[in-house]
Amino acid sequence: MAKGIVIYYSRSGNTQEMGEIIAKAMNASGLSTECKSVDRVRPDDLTGYDAIVIGAPCYYGQMAAPVKHLIDELVSRHGQLNGKIGAAFSSSANIGGGSETTVLGIIEAMLIAGMVVQGDPQGAHYGPLSIGKPDDKVRQQCERRGQRVAALTQRLFA
16 A cells, blocks of 8 residues: 655744645545654655655755755665655745745755656645745645645555
8 A cells, every 4th residue: 555754844833734734635635644854754764655745944045954964865775766756845934035946956856866746737836835834825735735646646556
């Protein structure tokens, strides 16, 4: 049976809240999904999941260092995530604060690893973004992302 994981780093709780919403939507859509802080995940753990969703706050237009560290540790395991489903999300303090570049940075790493990343023609094209605490619109985008990741994973890993 296919399974997923949502990984996040969060100091303020905003990125964590987004991750929990995504994981809840994935579970509600029938994909068994865990939600963990990045400090509770080891690179070797990731090979056991079919869908991997990663979220980070934006620091200076980039993902937070703990998330980048996890991604950097995957270099020695290159190729082991090939064909798995990937998605990303981010939060920042300001509009234009770099959340989109953060999401794209995570997605770039996923593509290099050979992961399958699905865009969204509605709303959060690259992945959900929040400015500060997630509002109702961001919550809906997180739910939609979780539903879409679950549906794609189930189609490919049924």
